[in-house]
Amino acid sequence: MKYMTTYDLMESARNTNEWLGATARAMASYPIFALSMNPMLPLMAAWGEVTERTFSRMVAKPDWGIRSIVGPEGQDHLVDIRTVVEKPFGNLIQFFVRRREPMARKILLVAPMSGHYATLLRSTVASLLPDADVYVTDWHNARDIPVSAGKFDVEDYTLYLVEFMRALGPDTHVIAICQPAPLTLAATAYLAAEEPAAQPRSLTLIGGPIDPDAAATEVTDFGRRVTMGQLEQTAIQRVGFKYKGAGRLVYPGLLQLAGFISMNSDRHSAAFREQIMKVARGEAGDHDAHNRFYDEYLAVMDMTAEFYLSTVERIFKNREIALNQFVVAGKKVDIGAITQVAVKTVEGANDDISAPGQCVAALDLLTGLPAEKKASHLEPGAGHYGIFAGKSWRLNIRPLVLSFIDANSGAPAAEPPVRLAASN
Template sequence: MTLYDMSESIRQTNAWMGSTTKAFWSNPAFSMTMSPFPSLFAAWGEVTERAFEKVAEKPSWGIESVVSKDRDYPVTKNIDLQLPFCDLIHFAAARNRPVTRKVLLVAPMSGHYATLCRKTVVSLLPNCDVYVTEWKNARDVPLSAGKFDVEDYTKYVVQFMKHLGEDVHVIAVCQPVPLTLVATAMLAEDDSSPNPRTLTLIGGPVDPDANPTEVTDFGNRVTMGQLEHSVITPVGFAFPGVGRKVYPGAMQLASFMAMNAGTHAKAFLNQIGAVARGEASDLDKHNKFYDEYLAVMDMPAEFYLSTVERVFKTREVARNAFTIDGEHVDISKITETAVKIVEGGRDDISAPGQCLAALDLLPNLPDSMKEHFVAPEAGHYGIFSGSAWRNDIRPAVLNFIDAHNGASKKSTKVTKLKTS
């Protein structure tokens, strides 16, 4: 806990140093010199302060309206179901006519907040009512809430699906893909529960060994003991979750950035120059990206460790050997939910083939209820939030939903996307 609090103190100190440097070198007295250094020092302070402040700040969804058919519709956001580790939030646009598509977007719990899928939500709102899993920062969850591992995560997804009923269409992005597949199988085995109409799995590691990447092969390069010793720490005294063991967001961020350290260093140097020249703005490309990228959350230790061990090391989902409370969940029982796989040809996190492995686990699902879509030029982020998603993947997913929605052909037209 002392180490955790020390890490937070270092973050606050760096933010303070940035703020102080900015204030000092922005003094009008320095404008009397011809030297470029005062403006560069002030710019360094501004960029440094912003970066370290964003690490501890939960981003806002900022979705107030959408434009559909040249009309602007206000959007409301409400908590539909509240659980200790996650809120199910509902975005709905106040349209003249209701839509027939109800979508559950299972957002990743992999270090960043669910707002990483903001653009995905915005793009779906003109055509769908959208529900999103907003996972909570583990440091804010008291120890009294108990543990949270991959089995608990899967049970949460099952509970959300049951809550939304049989007419829900589920879209899972990246990390939750294998566990959402298991959750769907649990509903398929339960005759008293409705099955989702469709399940769209986007860029997730169903079988990490199908096409290993540096990220998905990480679990094979370390032992569980090494992992627990090196990255797990209790939450410090300044937070509601004091004493809870977590994989700290700051440590995850350091790992993310180390993978492309040169690229990130160049981006921040360029931003310092832009600020010094007066060319930067609050919502420029750099700030929009890094405000989201730097905002990280702690993961429960048991969730992180059980994910590495059961999804990546022993490949329980890939082998159809996953168990919940000691009971085997048979993925092949999925027979009523149509399944679409989406992959990016340039995905360097969950490479093509890892997500496609899900279809091999569904021998009893008719071929007419299986689809596979590859965006050849899309990277990992692009398959759910970039131009590949907007232009190619989103229309294909909506058409897939409509094909299995039980709706009339008249109501299946996909609205041309515009957002405010």
């Protein structure tokens, strides 16, 4: 399937459905048709409106939508998004709050690169912004990156994180959410050995697959069933001529989205049927609950083929992080080299993406870290999304994470650097 044709066929199907929705909405909305009193016309217009919006969102990067926050004095403070480090495959951005002095807490949110944009963390950023200076890894859509920019795999991702942490300095508190948890742990260990003065103060790992074999999920089962050859043949395509990355091998976001939806197809079908009826009755709104969720959920991005394949092979199949055998730029990364950075893991009891046990496995790898610098939390009744953006995050996990950050904000005692041994 590594052809531009297959990529363009998917994009053509998406474009056609968007056009069909727009056509149905326009045709059924002619005023003269209202004289017929045919109940199918409002339904047709509603179907067209929902369909057009659904398929148009799949290729549009959502806006962060964080315009301002309320300060302690009751005044609004405007928020600007500033680029701190600019790289071909992703930038480090800051949510800069105007007229506010630098906060005691400096937080780096490491966003997932798993098919959705970093804007998936919008509510997480908004919840932390009043209490901290917030920085986020804003990963780019691979379809928009020219082939001349080169490759980007799990080692490159890790080195990006190293550069971002180095740019922010040692007073940073890192929060890695879902997919990047193992690579963020590796990046921290890399700094611990190569440049201890640049290590962050604390590291919070939320719902990440440090050891995928610690608890089985549908995701880990898939990783065991499929071979790398099968995965490369069925999942990898070349970007078509419509985008700047034409010719780049990618794992398409539209293919990932199909997988997402198939996991809960009944629930998604019911949600769209209900939304069509609401639109037909005039009860839907541009920013109602359905549109707020699906405008983000349906907005997907392509991943480079090498990043997707190396994640499956090295993190899930070979378990290089779990076995402490990960190599970056020819150097073996020893998780045990982390001796100063406080580490906390957060898991959801009902997480069906990264099940309980997968993330807390990180603490066993931290053989050089004192017990008092390790912490873990299992949130009862919480699913995957809830532990970083839902009710569980707002009510329980966020306060716990901020308390953990505050408890580990002091400067650590100086230690001599430990150099990494070169891999064989």
